[in-house]
Amino acid sequence: MPKNALVIGGGIGGLAAAVGLRRIGWTATVLERRPELGEVGAGMSQSPNALRALAELGVADEARAAGVPFHGVFNLRTPSGGHIVRALPGTTSPLLGFHRADLHRVLMDAVPAEWVRTGAQVTAVRQGADEVTVSCGAQEWTADLVVAADGVRSTVRHLLWPEAPGPRFWGNTVWRGIAHADGIDAGMTLGRGQYFLAMPVGRGRVYWALGARADRPAVRYDDELAEVRRRVHRWHDPIPRLLDATAPEAVLHHDITDLDPLSGYVRGRVVLLGDAAHAMHPDMAQGAAQALEDAVVLAAALAETADDVPAALARYDGQRRPRTQTIVEQARAKGLESTSGNAVSYHLRTLALRMVPSSRWPALAARALAPVWDWTPPRLSR
Ligand SMILES: Cc1cc2nc3c(=O)[nH]c(=O)nc-3n(C[C@H](O)[C@H](O)[C@H](O)COP(=O)(O)OP(=O)(O)OC[C@H]3O[C@@H](n4cnc5c(N)ncnc54)[C@H](O)[C@@H]3O)c2cc1C
Numbered sequence: 001m002p003k004n005a006l007v008i009g010g011g012i013g014g015l016a017a018a019v020g021l022r023r024i025g026w027t028a029t030v031l032e033r034r035p036e037l038g039e040v041g042a043g044m045s046q047s048p049n050a051l052r053a054l055a056e057l058g059v060a061d062e063a064r065a066a067g068v069p070f071h072g073v074f075n076l077r078t079p080s081g082g083h084i085v086r087a088l089p090g091t092t093s094p095l096l097g098f099h100r101a102d103l104h105r106v107l108m109d110a111v112p113a114e115w116v117r118t119g120a121q122v123t124a125v126r127q128g129a130d131e132v133t134v135s136c137g138a139q140e141w142t143a144d145l146v147v148a149a150d151g152v153r154s155t156v157r158h159l160l161w162p163e164a165p166g167p168r169f170w171g172n173t174v175w176r177g178i179a180h181a182d183g184i185d186a187g188m189t190l191g192r193g194q195y196f197l198a199m200p201v202g203r204g205r206v207y208w209a210l211g212a213r214a215d216r217p218a219v220r221y222d223d224e225l226a227e228v229r230r231r232v233h234r235w236h237d238p239i240p241r242l243l244d245a246t247a248p249e250a251v252l253h254h255d256i257t258d259l260d261p262l263s264g265y266v267r268g269r270v271v272l273l274g275d276a277a278h279a280m281h282p283d284m285a286q287g288a289a290q291a292l293e294d295a296v297v298l299a300a301a302l303a304e305t306a307d308d309v310p311a312a313l314a315r316y317d318g319q320r321r322p323r324t325q326t327i328v329e330q331a332r333a334k335g336l337e338s339t340s341g342n343a344v345s346y347h348l349r350t351l352a353l354r355m356v357p358s359s360r361w362p363a364l365a366a367r368a369l370a371p372v373w374d375w376t377p378p379r380l381s382r
Helices: 012-023 050-056 060-065 100-108 156-158 226-233 237-246 286-305 309-336 341-354 358-368
Strands: 004-008 027-032 044-046 084-085 096-099 117-120 124-127 132-136 139-143 144-149 168-180 187-190 194-202 205-213 250-258 270-272
Touching: 004 012, 004 132, 004 139, 012 027, 012 100, 012 144, 012 286, 027 139, 027 187, 044 050, 044 205, 044 286, 050 060, 050 286, 060 096, 084 341, 084 358, 096 139, 096 358, 100 117, 100 194, 100 358, 144 156, 156 270, 168 226, 168 237, 168 309, 187 341, 205 237, 205 286, 205 358, 226 237, 250 309, 270 309, 286 309
Parallel strands: 004 027, 004 144, 027 117, 144 270
Antiparallel strands: 044 096, 124 132, 132 139, 168 205, 168 250, 187 194, 194 205
16 A cells, blocks of 8 residues: 655645655645635746756656746846846856746646645644544544645644744735736846846746835735835836736735744654745745755655655654755845845945956856755655
């Protein structure tokens, strides 16, 4: 009999976990509280480590077909439009930009439809010696393992790690949208206290994001797009054009939170994965990337230790906790720097960036990010 897992959450992390389990011959049931699987209308970039994880999950070609090369980090501008760093003709990028729904679909297509239960909100978890049971209201499922990929506000973390503090707000907020526009170059505009990102994600769609400092969380505006326009008033083209090409009702506004380090990602036969374990600031573009890595490492550990699930989970915890918690810390520091309103630090930062010739920028960025980008996945065998 193949081993069986319950995966809680059908986001990128949960689906990647299910794909990994399938690759090693397990079966799984994905329990998603929403009535349908899907992702929000926004974008994301994926770095070489994430693309290697996707390859190990067996969806490299599909992911490459869904993504668009993303040069944004090599095209930095000031709000008036001056280039701090310019992507020179012929610059190749190791990053791919995705509409979130497209990447999510790549994973969804690799999970058997009969594995997925939507409208299934997990409310309780009960551990036995050799099995674990989860409840969704009156319905129960029992399995060898539970993978909790239920996001930053994880119910499972709340139930089994009651001592762990909840998500922490450090003062960053972000607006996101999808504009329908052609001929837009990827780029990032660095203002004082806020930044604007533009990322083509294919089929005439451009993902944009405005990250900014907020004194307190949960401040919302009747017209979020109007607030974005107000904040980037007179910023260079194509920013006004992108905002004009965005449906106001589709603008997303979220506060950024991250998690303090947990002392372990495993309790009995329950393991945390993705944002449930290590939600982070988006400024290193590693949240989903780390969830993809988690999925591959978990599957490899389970494959290697055969019947010994607790030993596999201990191995997963040992490999994933130090790496992900370091990245959470780095992403927080970068996030707070990118929205710092301090004039001196803003000028010093842009000055330092300007000192690097554009031609050397891709190699320098790759070197600086090597500890994150150079990750090599364990091999998954069927
Ligand atoms: C502004 C922004 C930009 C970002 N940019 C990038 C980027 O460029 N690159 C990158 O790699 N990452 C990026 N990220 C991070 C990335 O979005 C997340 O890390 C990733 O989506 C987490 O996936 P997940 O599956 O762990 O969690 P989620 O996507 O939150 O999925 C959790 C799922 O669990 C379900 N669920 C919750 N509770 C229950 C329950 N009790 N029972 C059943 N189901 C439940 C939810 O409905 C949801 O579908 C960004 C994040 C933000 C906010």
